[in-house]
Amino acid sequence: MHDQVISILLTGVGGQGTVLAGRILSRAAASLGWDVKVADLHGMAQRGGSVITHVRFGTKVYSPVITQGTADYLVAFEKLEACRCLPFLKGEGVLIVNDQEIPPLPVLTGASSYPEGLLEMLRARVKKVAIVDALKKAKEAGSAKAVNMVLLGVLARHLSIPRECWEEAISTSVKSEFREINLKAFTLGWESIT
């Protein structure tokens, strides 16, 4: 049991599937009898903007919201969002970052530029970093949209939740026609950590 609460922050760009990833993570944790809380945002915030899902589990969880500097894991679906949410990660926390660049509108319109060398900067500042080409693996699994499952697979290897709990949570959270692709993407993420 986790006497200490585990705090996981998922971040990405609206439409990348952080909400679904949060739901699967929470179901997997709940299946082990842990207390679980998830905080999402909906509405205006979702239209292609930065999105954050907070997931916390353990024996007893109070706040659904993760306080900055206390996240055990930061799972970033996009590099720029990894940097934006870095203040949430605690000093000894683990960063899992998708090596994908989605330029925000100010970059697209030329009002600003996408910073270079973000991964190097992140590596220099965070001790434990896992960089994953989740888009490539998702396509390998059969759908570019399965980036969230690949990243969950990577995260899963860091947590003490048995693999079958994850697979059960995925199976009950996605439509049956996408189950195989999602499970495959999760497996590719899981196997990318040795």
Added chain:
Amino acid sequence: MREVMLGNHAVARGAWEAGVRVAAAYPGTPSTEIIEALAQYPDVYAEWSVNEKVALEVAAGAAIAGARALAAMKHVGVNVASDALMTLAYTGINAGLVLVSADDPNLYSSQNEQDNRLYARFAQIPCLEPADSQEAKEMTKVAFALSEAFDTPVMLRLTTRIAHSQSLVELGEREEVPLKPYTKAPSKYVMLPAFGRERHKVVEERRAKLSAYAEITPLNRVEWGDRRVGVITSGISYQYVKEALPGVSVLKLGLTYPLPKNLIRQFIAAVDVCFVVEELEPFLEEQISSWGLPVRGKEFLPRIGEFDPRVVVKGIGPKVAEVNPALLNESLLHDNSPSLNITLPARPPVMCPGCPHRGVFYILRKLKLTVAGDIGCYTLGASPPLNAMDTCICMGASMGVALGMEKARGQEFSRGLVAVIGDSTFLHAGMTGLLDIVYNQGTTTVIILDNGTTAMTGHQDHPGTGYTASRALTTKIDLEQVVRGLGIRRVQVVDPYDLTRAQEVISAEVATPEPSVIIARRLCALLAKGTGKYRVVGMYCRSCQCCLDLGCPALTFNGEEAVIDEIQCTGCGLCAQICPAGAIEKVVGENA
């Protein structure tokens, strides 16, 4: 059976378990999922009402007729429904009536962050504040019971972090609550002045009874810790207090109106110092202070935005530490997170690729018009690079504001002025504004952006879609007929993907000194299948970057030429229409 449940789904579940029969709402973040979920339950009639006022009236009618009923809305929706609310507080109900107000501290998807607990006090009705999904479900059930026991509407007040957080919920079974008999009672339900005067006395008597109930209800409870420090709190703030100050004594209020004066007095007397921790307004603090009791809160804690555990620790932590430093959660005091000392480009929400609103705002900016705007996805037309909105106040305000501008500055000003409103918003609160333009001889042009759905909140149906909340076919309201019926003679429909014609029509109508309506009609790009793909023919691109003025997420410039992201492109073709070099072409053949 326990399930991880969204707060809003827990409210729906609680209502269902409490035997609710009728539920009504207008969609609005963070309340939307309540009716979406209730529409899935058997034995419940759930509707998307035209607006929140109607939703509360439908629920009230159902309650007066003997059925347990619920109305759900976002905080600003209660403003719309407040006319009904203030007098329903006088009439009382027959079967239980619950009003769910989902407030949005920090304005994640709203135009203000008003604290609707003040409405409960204003209307003199009970206010319940759950602190997680389980409580959301339980308090919904309690709300129905209270409503019937005290013959009053009851407010269940959520905030975004309750409504849109998920936590474990123990599921129960539905209690079959038979319809209560309906008998005529004009002195109770017909609020003529003579009857209203009598009912106001009932409101005051009821408040006294509710205050007595507040003293004994388990909704309000003390969790004793170190008796030197007490904290009075409610809702999500309770969770932050428990996390930030694990050792203090806590008075957790589930019923925050009316307050349990004696319980609070005893609690404060039992501790050495007492703080109030509440987001937004000092709702609890001011009432408690008015009784001459020593509490402190807003001098340490912000009145703006939402809290988290660190806000609590930083706010009152130093005062608590003076008594006993061990009461603070040590891990929240320090922040050793890694830091990057670079400025990151912002990632604001944007109109989707293929959004039918984009072309209209592109034209409005090009024509340098003054734009009285409204509430919906299209409010993003105010952002760069479109920058084409001057005002956005509340649902339906665009037309009244446009008329007021014209009356202030004269008809000539109206030759450079439009009101812009979405289809769902127009049907919600726009028809009266348009009628006012006609009646008071305004000459402005109103553009209705008809994307065939309530897009911002996740594509809910409305009277113009032809479907109900449970996806049953219904009468499809014809916008052209509606605006003609309201007295508009000049009505035109344009395709917002056809920039040339749309611009011609907008220019002509704005120039005409008569009120007019232009319906820019095309289905929301998230619902439409897309009309193909476009690509840039590199050798023709002159690097002028004109196309970037559209603010399309699928378009970028690589330093030499424009590039279209073929995955995101939906084929709207706006970029091809504005490219001066003719360098953007439709992809034909099997790659399309």
